[in-house]
């Protein structure tokens with residue numbers, strides 16, 4: 001007789017999938033160390049140290065009473081505002097639950113089972129994860145430490161074999177390096193018509209270099225990823241969007257999870273988009289902090305276009321642990337394949353010097 005329980009029930013074979021490991025939260029670390037969370041400086045997740053735009057916070061309060069409704073008008077309003085911001089048509093803006101959600105939607109829209117994708121190494125862990133969920137196989141191109149992690153069309157093409165999607169991160173996490181626009185264009189030009197060059201501009205607000213947006217006017221094989229998690233300080237709301245060519249923008253309606261961005265996120269995103277002073281202050285502080293870290297940290301650093309700086313510190317695991325005991329949380333880059341390096345998020349004008357001072361003390365002890 002068969003058991004009534006479905007004892008053979010199991011998820012599909014997920015052995016090729018690695019779990020995503022987020023940096024630990026302030027509360028967790030504070031509890032472990034027996035410290036007050038407010039006394040910690042958390043510079044490990046590239047969050048905005050100024051917090052969200054006050055206008056976004058107000059929008060969230062004002063919207064709280066309406067969360068029993070689906071975000072129909074709010075979704076449309078935010079999409080239209082972003083379309084205007086980029087001078088594109090609304091269907092070309094693919095709202096999603098974070099930039100991560102954009103990666104999933106592009107995977108759903110473009111990847112057939114068995115397709116291949118090309119990701120950077122070191123690189124953002126969710127590219128291969130998302131592609132694998134959609135049945136794709138992963139190939140990698142190298143950013144070489146010896147070449148200052150320089151990004152050129154040529155180095156990507158060296159690993160190119162007609163993959164369906166090439167992920168380019170510019171500014172790149174965790175190294176801070178950038179691929180100049182003419183190189184991105186050359187890459188799109190040199191690859192098959194069926195290959196999408198996805199330019200991840202999650203840190204696009206922090207660089208002086210132009211966005212790859214202009215390539216989308218004349219090409220149907222370049223798309224962008226942008227997010228409200230970094231410069232706009234809305235990481236907790238999970239709001240990002242893709243910017244895609246008009247030719248296949250309509251695919252969004254066939255692949256998106258209904259109401260991809262939630263009501264609070266849509267209202268907060270719209271308010272944050274209009275809060276120019278908050279964005280300006282955020283970007284100015286990042287510029288200042290990048291330079292401060294590079295000038296005052298007693299360790300070699302790399303140039304960065306993002307809101308973080310990569311530094312070479314020797315035993316990165318030990319440096320990270322020791323700094324954490326002093327209340328300064330930075331990211332050990334061993335999991336990125338960069339053992340010996342830490343990534344320091346740009347903090348405020350108060351927290352950045354404190355973090356650098358603590359790290360210098362830890363480095364001097366060794």
Ligand SMILES: *Cc1c(COP(=O)(O)O)cnc(C)c1O
Pocket residue numbers: 097098099100101124169173200202226227228229230235238239240
């Ligand atoms: C932070 C980040 C994203 C997007 O993160 P979301 O919070 O999902 O918007 C995308 N790419 C890179 C490289 C990032 O660092």
